Amino acid sequence: AQSVTQLDSQVPVFEEAPVELRCNYSSSVSVYLFWYVQYPNQGLQLLLKYLSGSTLVKGINGFEAEFNKSQTSFHLRKPSVHISDTAEYFCAVSSSGGYQKVTFGIGTKLQVIP
């Protein structure tokens, strides 16, 4: 079984400040990790994903995440946020091989304050 924990339900941050959204996962096998963003009244959109290789993954809109196997974490970061980054962010995990379902975390609401 696999699971995802997003430690913060809401993260307020001032515009142009850095932000980190935390995500921890658990799985008994090799994993793939994802961050999705959901803007108000929209579906989810992929920000970035880790499949293998370099543990630092760069995504769209200036976001990046680092896979840390020993700490089972995949935290999302951005050095300087904009008002337009206000959204819900979901961390997700899936396992390798065959038909696999993706398990989502409960989401972190990023509120960028002008």
Next chain:
Amino acid sequence: DTAVSQTPKYLVTQMGNDKSIKCEQNLGHDTMYWYKQDSKKFLKIMFSYNNKELIINETVPNRFSPKSPDKAHLNLHINSLELGDSAVYFCASSTGQGAGDTEAFFGQGTRLTVV
């Protein structure tokens, strides 16, 4: 040129009714999904189809019946609607066989309200 489109966007209905939500993708993907997002934003997979065949069927009441007439369409029919069915339902699609490494493309969601 919408990639994954769902209709309707909003659906308000009374308890006990039967309703359907339609989903179409024009990405040429082989795998389609239905997810349910509850009021706390928790997103959980309900069903997954690959080339019209059911491959994931989570613990979902049998009042929910997906139907895939072809690989570009996955509709969701719900019988005898209950208050607890109120949620946002998302359709999604991905390439290949739905292996865990593929990105899912989501529709904009259908907000179902049962009164």
